[in-house]
Amino acid sequence: MPDTPRRAGRLPGNRYGNRPTMKDVAARAGVGLKTVSRVVNGEPGVTPETERRVQEAIDALGFRRNDSARVLRKGRTASVGLVLEDLADPFYGPLSRAVEEVARAHGALLINGSSAEDPDREQELVLALCARRVDGLVVIPAGDDHQYLEPEIKAGVATVFVDRPAGRIDADVVLSDNFGGARDGVAHLIAHGHRRIGFIGDMPRIHTAAERLRGYRAAMEDAGIPVKDAWMSLGVTDPERVRRAAEEMLAGPDPVTAVFAGNNRVTVTVIRVLAEHARSVALVGFDDIELADLLQPGVTVVAQDAAALGRTAAERLFRQLDGTLLAPDRIELPTRLITRGSGELPPAD
Amino acid sequence: MPDTPRRAGRLPGNRYGNRPTMKDVAARAGVGLKTVSRVVNGEPGVTPETERRVQEAIDALGFRRNDSARVLRKGRTASVGLVLEDLADPFYGPLSRAVEEVARAHGALLINGSSAEDPDREQELVLALCARRVDGLVVIPAGDDHQYLEPEIKAGVATVFVDRPAGRIDADVVLSDNFGGARDGVAHLIAHGHRRIGFIGDMPRIHTAAERLRGYRAAMEDAGIPVKDAWMSLGVTDPERVRRAAEEMLAGPDPVTAVFAGNNRVTVTVIRVLAEHARSVALVGFDDIELADLLQPGVTVVAQDAAALGRTAAERLFRQLDGTLLAPDRIELPTRLITRGSGELPPAD
DNA sequence: TAGAGCCTGGACAACGTTGTCAGGTCCAGG
DNA sequence: CCTGGACCTGACAACGTTGTCCAGGCTCTA
Numbered sequence: 001m002p003d004t005p006r007r008a009g010r011l012p013g014n015r016y017g018n019r020p021t022m023k024d025v026a027a028r029a030g031v032g033l034k035t036v037s038r039v040v041n042g043e044p045g046v047t048p049e050t051e052r053r054v055q056e057a058i059d060a061l062g063f064r065r066n067d068s069a070r071v072l073r074k075g076r077t078a079s080v081g082l083v084l085e086d087l088a089d090p091f092y093g094p095l096s097r098a099v100e101e102v103a104r105a106h107g108a109l110l111i112n113g114s115s116a117e118d119p120d121r122e123q124e125l126v127l128a129l130c131a132r133r134v135d136g137l138v139v140i141p142a143g144d145d146h147q148y149l150e151p152e153i154k155a156g157v158a159t160v161f162v163d164r165p166a167g168r169i170d171a172d173v174v175l176s177d178n179f180g181g182a183r184d185g186v187a188h189l190i191a192h193g194h195r196r197i198g199f200i201g202d203m204p205r206i207h208t209a210a211e212r213l214r215g216y217r218a219a220m221e222d223a224g225i226p227v228k229d230a231w232m233s234l235g236v237t238d239p240e241r242v243r244r245a246a247e248e249m250l251a252g253p254d255p256v257t258a259v260f261a262g263n264n265r266v267t268v269t270v271i272r273v274l275a276e277h278a279r280s281v282a283l284v285g286f287d288d289i290e291l292a293d294l295l296q297p298g299v300t301v302v303a304q305d306a307a308a309l310g311r312t313a314a315e316r317l318f319r320q321l322d323g324t325l326l327a328p329d330r331i332e333l334p335t336r337l338i339t340r341g342s343g344e345l346p347p348a349d
Numbered sequence: 350m351p352d353t354p355r356r357a358g359r360l361p362g363n364r365y366g367n368r369p370t371m372k373d374v375a376a377r378a379g380v381g382l383k384t385v386s387r388v389v390n391g392e393p394g395v396t397p398e399t400e401r402r403v404q405e406a407i408d409a410l411g412f413r414r415n416d417s418a419r420v421l422r423k424g425r426t427a428s429v430g431l432v433l434e435d436l437a438d439p440f441y442g443p444l445s446r447a448v449e450e451v452a453r454a455h456g457a458l459l460i461n462g463s464s465a466e467d468p469d470r471e472q473e474l475v476l477a478l479c480a481r482r483v484d485g486l487v488v489i490p491a492g493d494d495h496q497y498l499e500p501e502i503k504a505g506v507a508t509v510f511v512d513r514p515a516g517r518i519d520a521d522v523v524l525s526d527n528f529g530g531a532r533d534g535v536a537h538l539i540a541h542g543h544r545r546i547g548f549i550g551d552m553p554r555i556h557t558a559a560e561r562l563r564g565y566r567a568a569m570e571d572a573g574i575p576v577k578d579a580w581m582s583l584g585v586t587d588p589e590r591v592r593r594a595a596e597e598m599l600a601g602p603d604p605v606t607a608v609f610a611g612n613n614r615v616t617v618t619v620i621r622v623l624a625e626h627a628r629s630v631a632l633v634g635f636d637d638i639e640l641a642d643l644l645q646p647g648v649t650v651v652a653q654d655a656a657a658l659g660r661t662a663a664e665r666l667f668r669q670l671d672g673t674l675l676a677p678d679r680i681e682l683p684t685r686l687i688t689r690g691s692g693e694l695p696p697a698d
Numbered sequence: 699t700a701g702a703g704c705c706t707g708g709a710c711a712a713c714g715t716t717g718t719c720a721g722g723t724c725c726a727g728g
Numbered sequence: 729c730c731t732g733g734a735c736c737t738g739a740c741a742a743c744g745t746t747g748t749c750c751a752g753g754c755t756c757t758a
């Protein structure tokens with residue numbers, strides 16, 4: 001009979017592919033279980049000679065500590081979860097990376113998931129992460145009711161919301177100044193002589209979209225310009241519909257001479273439409289986009305710092321875990337207007 | 350005396366913030382431990398009435414199953430790891446998202462980490478993921494020796510390498526046709542009359558960079574054009590140095606009339622340099638970039654499908670886990686030349 | 699009405715690790 | 729030679745879950 005594998009006959013044998021455990025290492029090194037544990041964790045109180053023998057057995061068997069068991073015993077997973085809308089969106093890449101860097105500095109791994117802007121999927125993801133007992137959560141909300149998180153937060157899961165505030169729950173939030181940024185961007189167009197300014201943005205149920213719309217309205221009101229419904233297009237985000245919305249604004253009886261685009265995806269489509277348009281139309285977009293400076297004209301944008309959002313949120317998260325953070329707070333990061341040409345075009349009527 | 354918390358006196362009380370366990374739920378519902386387990390896992394053999402009582406207790410206590418314990422018992426974590434270079438790079442966002450979608454379809458979560466192109470950090474990340482007993486790994490290698498993974502793979506961790514092949518180990522690999530893509534791109538420039546063509550790429554120790562360089566050389570050789578050292582710049586990736594390299598090629602005694610850019614970051618910088626350059630210079634870049642069609646001229650690129658890379662790799666990973674996949678294989682996905690203007694400019698000498 | 703068979707529920711061990719604690723060895727000092 | 733302390737080492741329980749197995753109560757049929 002060949003070597004009988006450990007646990008033979010008890011399981012098909014594919015449990016972790018039959019990995020060696022500390023017990024196996026201990027047997028091979030001729031020491032106690034706990035001594036192996038000590039060596040693996042670099043705890044003091046082991047003779048160099050013993051340590052050498054254990055280390056040898058570890059290498060020979062290819063032992064790797066099972067963190068699931070460790071977590072079960074210790075209660076901390078050294079991992080944090082990040083739930084965002086879509087990792088493929090260039091806005092979230094740097095944000096995610098920033099969270100990862102902070103986590104790494106604290107010795108934690110990052111688990112992330114995309115909600116695809118679906119509240120149910122967000123909840124499903126968040127709860128799955130809680131079941132894994134992540135130490136903390138950074139969430140970019142898709143839904144607007146986060147009461148389902150209350151038991152988790154009570155149970156000690158550190159939580160920070162980013163980019164959009166949480167709904168019906170008191171928690172840390174890190175936001176960009178969407179209102180101020182949009183207001184400044186629109187005011188910039190007004191300062192360059194525009195009065196008929198269009199706004200194309202996402203569904204107002206998304207907080208950022210609503211705030212930017214509010215900024216648009218505020219700037220118009222400050223300048224004493226009445227806003228026409230035909231100048232506003234809300235809830236529009238896929239390229240086809242943005243295109244149609246932009247074309248309608250440009251063609252109506254009261255055509256706009258400038259457009260404020262509510263996010264990076266809208267901006268890109270609007271650029272395409274304007275490129276085909278005969279009359280010159282000014283444009284300011286929310287969110288910076290790569291190569292914006294190389295287009296003709298350069299694209300003027302209200303830029304937010306995605307990496308700073310992620311970093312700030314993650315740092316708050318770990319301060320919650322340290323216990324150095326007291327009450328939940330709302331932090332707002334400033335935006336920056338970057339003028340490159342498209343926002344400085346004069347009205348062409 | 351107020352309600353004494355469970356485990357009072359044993360621990361500071363912050364272990365998972367004292368979350369309820371199945372035992373607690375069982376006690377509250379007045380049933381046995383295993384019955385709670387059955388309800389939580391939707392196993393048959395529980396009366397509706399009992400199930401209701403248990404469910405009530407679960408809701409009241411805010412119970413959430415501890416997946417660490419579950420994993421320890423079951424041996425599968427339902428999570429896969431993804432190690433890539435930099436999540437903030439727009440090339441990796443869609444790739445990561447594609448892996449996530451496939452994982453999600455298989456009920457698994459995605460843990461990902463950025464190696465920052467550092468082999469040590471790659472190994473550290475991979476081993477940390479193995480310690481968490483991820484079921485599988487998708488790795489975009491930073492280093493060129495992956496023997497350290499051998500015990501893990503033997504132990505049953507499914508593994509697929511993407512974008513670059515693994516070093517010194519036999520494993521599944523999913524690649525783009527870097528050689529063919531680069532050769533076609535350069536041949537395209539040659540077909541438009543260019544003979545002095547520059548190449549700017551990353552360090553040849555990176556497989557993709559080496560393959561693209563090889564494609565460049567092959568195309569030149571096929572056309573019988575001797576390549577001058579001054580036309581090639583390798584290992585250059587930060588904007589400052591790419592800029593200098595490009596300027597030198599354009600200014601030398603034998604100035605290039607066209608440039609092949611080895612990756613998206615190089616392309617972007619070269620575009621900037623060319624925009625300031627008096628003479629018209631043709632450009633083909635490897636990797637597509639957003640808005641490439643809106644520049645003047647549009648940027649001709651060799652596009653690879655990042656999402657397809659991720660999807661293909663993840664699908665192979667789960668086929669390994671199903672056991673339906675046999676021997677390790679090497680899959681090469683085609684690239685696509687997208688002509689937009691910059692690659693069709695005639696030589697300007 | 700008794701026995702067979704089915705359904706529901708619970709006791710118990712095991713997963714691999716770490717914290718606690720006690721035993722054992724070795725040496726210095728009395 | 730004995731005592732005490734410092735230092736190593738290992739036995740054991742516990743973390744929260746799931747798989748196995750058995751007990752008890754029910755229904756149905758002969």
